Amino acid sequence: MSPFDDLIADKGQPPLDKLTPLPAEQLARLRAAHPGLPEGYLDFLANLGFGELGEASFMLYSGLIAPYEAFSGTPEGLDGVWLFGDDFAGSSCGFDSAHGWRIVEIDPTNFSKDVVGEDFAAFIRIRIAAAG
Template sequence: MYDDLQPHTTGGLLASLTRSHVDSLAELSKSYPQVPSDYVSFLQTLGWGEIGSSAFMLYEGLLAPGQIYADEDDSLAGIVLFGDDLQGYCCGFDTLKGWEVVEIDPVSRTAHAVADSFSSFIRDLLDDLA
């Protein structure tokens, strides 16, 4: 699924990633049975960590917004986060809208759809950073 991204793993944008341990992936799938398979596949084959030079941080798993934002409110209900741009904008899945990929505005704390799938999101991110 991600063979086309392998060149980025050697000295490229994905060189700093660490592959997720099988136990972590099993726990992720247990906690979120509907988690998109393309996201799990990315963590398994390419990993998690810093993408580019301080451009994006892909978390080892999914976080609740309350783990990032101290004053979480109901506007982020159903959102789980998988990463951030190291400048305040977090990205994640909206579990109430078919696990579409969303970006959270750090000021208004509103979610905006940015991609239909994780694989589309990550490829667009890499294209933007290249």
């Protein structure tokens, strides 16, 4: 049983229609590379997937990327942050692995990080509702 069973039932319908489940081998590599990664995130990728939520509302990546891959270099204060998505407007969201894998949003203008959640399931449900 998944905490996303209700969403899985709506798979293929907007705003979930552009998501692609992550293949098991990629999921295993992600889990091995990032011990402690929240199970809710992995469950979502496995059962619902990655991709665009709604019409350019939020992009969920097929894995985690380091801040230097999204920004020029690694901005100060983002060590231990792994990005999992963005809002198509410059703000990126990710996990702060140095602080219990809490969810942070990175402001692209000054690279400040704001804690926006502790639970991936709650976070992504808010994004899905906004995209719907």
